[in-house]
Amino acid sequence: MRKGLAADGVRRQFRGTGLSWTLVLALVMAAAIVVGIIQNSHGVRLDYLVWHGSVPLIAVLLATMVLTVALTSLVGVIWRRRRRQQLTDAVELLELRGQAQPSGPTEDVPATGGVVGTRNPGAFGSPR
Numbered sequence: 001m002r003k004g005l006a007a008d009g010v011r012r013q014f015r016g017t018g019l020s021w022t023l024v025l026a027l028v029m030a031a032a033i034v035v036g037i038i039q040n041s042h043g044v045r046l047d048y049l050v051w052h053g054s055v056p057l058i059a060v061l062l063a064t065m066v067l068t069v070a071l072t073s074l075v076g077v078i079w080r081r082r083r084r085q086q087l088t089d090a091v092e093l094l095e096l097r098g099q100a101q102p103s104g105p106t107e108d109v110p111a112t113g114g115v116v117g118t119r120n121p122g123a124f125g126s127p128r
Contacts, residue, residue: 036061 040057 033062
């Protein structure tokens with residue numbers, strides 16, 4: 001029996017629970033961020049090249065997380081684009097190879113693929 005079909009062959013309709021797992025996960029993450037903001041509101045000294053300053057610790061943590069997610073997403077986009085291009089090129093190559101091959105043997109070409117008399121007694125490595 002296929003998924004989604006009842007025993008009598010009638011297609012069943014599935015309804016969601018009303019709460020998406022991504023929504024629950026987003027609420028949990030938001031709560032964790034709020035707790036982090038409250039607990040890490042004190043400032044830390046940050047020195048970067050010629051810039052010196054005091055920023056809240058949570059700002060440093062959030063900026064690091066956001067930059068990490070952004071860079072990871074960027075690398076993923078680039079990798080997927082390259083992979084799609086490779087797959088497209090492979091499919092196009094197979095299509096072109098299929099067009100270049102003859103559909104069947106012709107009268108002029110023998111059934112051996114057009115190679116006749118491949119045995120050459122004077123070739124390298126052949127027995128005399």
